[in-house]
Amino acid sequence: MTTRDKILDEALTLFAENGYDGTSVEEIAEKVGIKAPSLYNHFKGKEDILNALIDMAEARYEEFFGSDKHIGKLPESKEKFIQTAIQKISFTMHDPMIRKMRKFLVREQFRNERFAEITTKHQLSGIQGMYTKIIEGMMRKGLFKKDDSELLATEVTAPVALWIAKADRQPECEQESMESIEKHVRHFCDVYMTE
C-alpha cells in the first residue's frame, strides 16, 4: 500500500469517527506514521484529501451499481431470496470499509451538493435500483405477485437502512437490528411473494 493510499485510508477512518472538522492533519499523519508536512507531498491540502475520498465514494458506487453484474443470478425461491438478502445485508452492515464509508457520508452529507448527491446514491438509488431489478425479474418468473416493483424495492430496503443506521451509532444493538431485519424481510416475502 502506497503512502497516498495509507493517508486516504486513515483519513477515512478518522473522518468517519470524528468528522472532517474534528480531525486534524496532524492526527492523520500520525496514524500513517509520518509528520504532518510530509502529507503535503501527496495532497495539496486537507480539502484535497476530502475530495479524493468523495471521488473514491463515487468510483465505488459506479463500480458496484454501474453495471448489472452485482445482481447475479435471480433467486429461484422464497427461501433463497431471503437467504441471499440477509447475507448481503449482514455483509454491508459489518464490513469495516463499507461501514466507514457510510458513516463518513452520513456525517458530511450536508457539506455541499456533491456530497448530498452521492449520499443519496449510496443509501437510496443504488440499493433500491438493485432490488427493483431483482424483484422485477422474480415477478416475471411468477415468484412475486404482480405489483409496482420500485415501490416494493423501497419497502424492503428502507427499514433495513434505518436499522443499519441505528447499528452504526449504537453498535451494541447490532444483533437486535439484524434480528429485526430478518423478521421484516420474512414478513415482506410472506406478503408479496407467491407461495
Place this chain on the structure above:
Amino acid sequence: MTTRDKILDEALTLFAENGYDGTSVEEIAEKVGIKAPSLYNHFKGKEDILNALIDMAEARYEEFFGSDKHIGKLPESKEKFIQTAIQKISFTMHDPMIRKMRKFLVREQFRNERFAEITTKHQLSGIQGMYTKIIEGMMRKGLFKKDDSELLATEVTAPVALWIAKADRQPECEQESMESIEKHVRHFCDVYMTE
C-alpha cells in the same frame, strides 16, 4: 425572547448547517447581535450550549411522545388515515424548527452515546411507537387486517424517514419526495387495510 434563548436558537441553526466543529462561538454571537465574550454570561462554554441543545431535544421528545395525547383520535377510514398521515409527514418535513433539530441530530449522532440514543428515539422509537399504537387501535376496529402492528409501523414509517432525509440534504427534491411518500402510504393502505 431572552438572550439565552436567542443564543440557543442561532446555535441550533448554525450547528444544523455547519456542524458543531464547523461553527465558532464568534459566529453564534454575531448572529445573536453580541460579542463572543458576552456569551459567557449565559453559558459556561461552547460545549455547554451543545448540552443545552441536547437537553432541549430530549425534552421535546418527552413532550411529544411521552404521553399518548399526540395520537389523538383514531382515523375512522382509509382515506382519513392517509390524509392525517400525509399531513403530519408534510408538517414534519417542512417545519423549520423540526428540520433544524433533525439535521443537528443527524450530524452529531456519533458524538457520544447520549446523542446516539436521542437520535434513535427521534427517528425510530418515537414515530414507530406512535404508529404502532394507531395501527393497533385500528386493527381492533377492523380497519387493518390482523398482523404484527409493530412491523407494520416500521413498514410505513421507514420509507418516509428516508425520503425526508433525502429532502433535507437535497431541498430541490422536496416535492418529488412528498409524491413518493404519498404513493407509498397509499400502497401500504391498499395492502394492509381492509377495504
Place this chain on the structure above:
DNA sequence: TTGACAGACTAATGGTTATTAGCTATAATA
C-alpha cells in the same frame, strides 16, 4: 441615594491548526 448585580464591552492570552520554506537522504534515470 447607594449599592449590587446583570449583561454588555475591549483587550489579551494560550492553544491549536493548516500550510510553507527549506534542508536532506534515498532511489531512479540519463
Place this chain on the structure above:
DNA sequence: TATTATAGCTAATAACCATTAGTCTGTCAA
C-alpha cells in the same frame, strides 16, 4: 557517475478560536 525526482524531516508562520480578566453602564432593591 552525475542528476533529478521523491518523500521524508524540522522550524516557522499566520490565522483562528475558546476562554479569561477587567471595565463600564443601566436597572432595581434597600
